[in-house]
Amino acid sequence: MSVAVAAEQDRAPLFDGLREYARKNRIPFHIPGHKRGRGMDPEFRAFLGENALSIDLVNIAPVDDLHLPRGMIKEAQELAAQAFGAERTFFSVQGTSGAIMAMVLAAVGPGDKILIPRNAHKSVWTAVVLSGAQPVFMEPEIDPVRGVAHGVCLATVERTLEEHPDAKAVLVVNPTYFGVCADLRGIAEVVHRRGIPLLVDEAHGAHLYFHPALPCSAMAAGADAAATSMHKLGGSLIQSSILNLQGGRLSSDRVQAVLSMLTTTSTSYILLASLDAARRYLATWGEELLTRAIALAQRARREIGAIPGLECLGPEVIGDRSSSYDLDPTKLCVTVTGLGLSGIEVEVLLREEHGIEVELSDLYNILCLITPGDGEESVCRLVEALRAISREHYRKRPATPVVVKTPEVPPLAMSPRDAFYAPAEPVPLFESEGRIMAEFIMVYPPGIPLLLPGERITRGALDYIQEHLEAGLPVQGPEDPTLQTIRVVARA
Numbered sequence: 001m002s003v004a005v006a007a008e009q010d011r012a013p014l015f016d017g018l019r020e021y022a023r024k025n026r027i028p029f030h031i032p033g034h035k036r037g038r039g040m041d042p043e044f045r046a047f048l049g050e051n052a053l054s055i056d057l058v059n060i061a062p063v064d065d066l067h068l069p070r071g072m073i074k075e076a077q078e079l080a081a082q083a084f085g086a087e088r089t090f091f092s093v094q095g096t097s098g099a100i101m102a103m104v105l106a107a108v109g110p111g112d113k114i115l116i117p118r119n120a121h122k123s124v125w126t127a128v129v130l131s132g133a134q135p136v137f138m139e140p141e142i143d144p145v146r147g148v149a150h151g152v153c154l155a156t157v158e159r160t161l162e163e164h165p166d167a168k169a170v171l172v173v174n175p176t177y178f179g180v181c182a183d184l185r186g187i188a189e190v191v192h193r194r195g196i197p198l199l200v201d202e203a204h205g206a207h208l209y210f211h212p213a214l215p216c217s218a219m220a221a222g223a224d225a226a227a228t229s230m231h232k233l234g235g236s237l238i239q240s241s242i243l244n245l246q247g248g249r250l251s252s253d254r255v256q257a258v259l260s261m262l263t264t265t266s267t268s269y270i271l272l273a274s275l276d277a278a279r280r281y282l283a284t285w286g287e288e289l290l291t292r293a294i295a296l297a298q299r300a301r302r303e304i305g306a307i308p309g310l311e312c313l314g315p316e317v318i319g320d321r322s323s324s325y326d327l328d329p330t331k332l333c334v335t336v337t338g339l340g341l342s343g344i345e346v347e348v349l350l351r352e353e354h355g356i357e358v359e360l361s362d363l364y365n366i367l368c369l370i371t372p373g374d375g376e377e378s379v380c381r382l383v384e385a386l387r388a389i390s391r392e393h394y395r396k397r398p399a400t401p402v403v404v405k406t407p408e409v410p411p412l413a414m415s416p417r418d419a420f421y422a423p424a425e426p427v428p429l430f431e432s433e434g435r436i437m438a439e440f441i442m443v444y445p446p447g448i449p450l451l452l453p454g455e456r457i458t459r460g461a462l463d464y465i466q467e468h469l470e471a472g473l474p475v476q477g478p479e480d481p482t483l484q485t486i487r488v489v490a491r492a
């Protein structure tokens with residue numbers, strides 16, 4: 001980074017501008033009605049504090065407007081674009097879900113084909129329903145040891161594009177929740193050969209931009225758009241995110257218009273300020289902070305790997321599968337089947353006996369994220385807790401043989417949009433085989449649908465859902481929260 005750029009990145013015009021405005025102590029006759037907290041529950045006011053409440057504003061002229069940025073928000077977005085190597089950056093107060101929906105809806109319309117990994121997040125599928133686009137599934141590489149999907153490889157994208165030369169866009173998830181990155185540069189190249197945009201769900205990759213030892217980011221790989229979750233791993237407040245653009249295959253004005261359609265008119269300035277401050281912190285201190293986080297994670301990976309019954313996903317394991325995969329070392333995916341326990345059982349033991357919360361668990365694994373918010377102490381606590389669980393459980397139960405079942409992909413019988421809007425009726429979940437799904441059912445986290453609207457329900461899919469329910473995993477999505485019934489397309 002040049003001296004001039006470094007000096008620019010040291011600024012936080014939006015955060016500073018809001019504090020400056022708050023200092024003026026203007027008399028507000030506008031929303032929010034709590035008026036700097038004076039009109040709100042006193043206990044909540046005291047808890048949040050005066051500073052936060054003083055910048056809980058609405059889009060009055062002096063503080064700019066996310067829907068038509070001309071002042072401090074525009075400047076903050078421009079600084080973010082510079083930091084992320086994008087041509088334009090948009091702030092999102094609708095999480096990464098909002099950013100994903102905006103990039104998909106800006107890229108494709110009714111009937112357009114878009115290539116998508118079947119294990120994409122529900123926000124991608126929501127955008128498919130809203131746009132009326134026709135999804136073409138790409139199968140991710142499945143890790144037979146852990147039962148997790150490692151993202152779509154270059155050869156799959158190439159083959160699917162050959163089969164569907166009329167596709168209008170390609171979307172990939174990179175990195176995956178578990179930190180696995182595909183050959184994104186290669187994927188961008190084959191997608192661009194067709195003259196269409198590559199959209200990246202980069203929910204788990206905000207930090208990749210700020211350390212040379214981390215895998216390649218979406219913008220560096222040449223992707224056209226990336227929805228990058230600042231609140232997940234970039235240090236901003238929960239629900240704030242960004243959408244990065246470059247390359248001109250997607251019109252930035254169209255993206256701005258679509259994002260605006262999807263965004264509340266009462267945008268939170270606390271969230272926006274947190275994006276500005278998080279960008280400044282990453283751009284100025286990110287490399288140093290991440291060097292420490294990577295070292296902590298690598299030590300934890302070594303120590304966890306030495307615990308009987310546990311295995312920690314490492315770059316060598318990914319390297320065995322395909323040299324074109326890369327791993328974000330800050331994600332610790334710990335496979336626990338050697339203890340004879342499920343991932344969810346270890347999650348509960350960590351919570352109830354050790355005061356530790358993991359990011360997620362599934363049938364075989366737990367996932368822990370190491371970030372600049374960690375220190376020696378938190379990481380040692382995790383390793384110690386896993387050692388204690390191993391001492392107590394290793395060889396007490398027969399080690400679960402690793403029989404990894406991967407979800408069967410049910411056939412798409414109707415477009416997701418047509419199924420979602422078709423006349424529907426509730427039927428008992430486990431008597432729905434052969435019917436066409438009219439809603440979503442997923443495990444959250446990670447929010448990947450087990451069944452999508454338009455898919456014909458198979459026995460395999462129902463067995464897979466049952467297995468997740470029996471393991472106590474958070475299956476959700478249908479209108480009936482008890483999951484007794486699901487909505488399927490009504491028979492004519």
Ligand SMILES: Cc1ncc(COP(=O)(O)O)c(C=O)c1O
Pocket residue numbers: 094095096097098100121123173177201203204229239241445446447
């Ligand atoms: C892969 C992926 N994409 C998108 C999202 C949506 O992000 P957000 O919760 O910020 O809307 C998530 C959230 O978990 C995710 O895991």
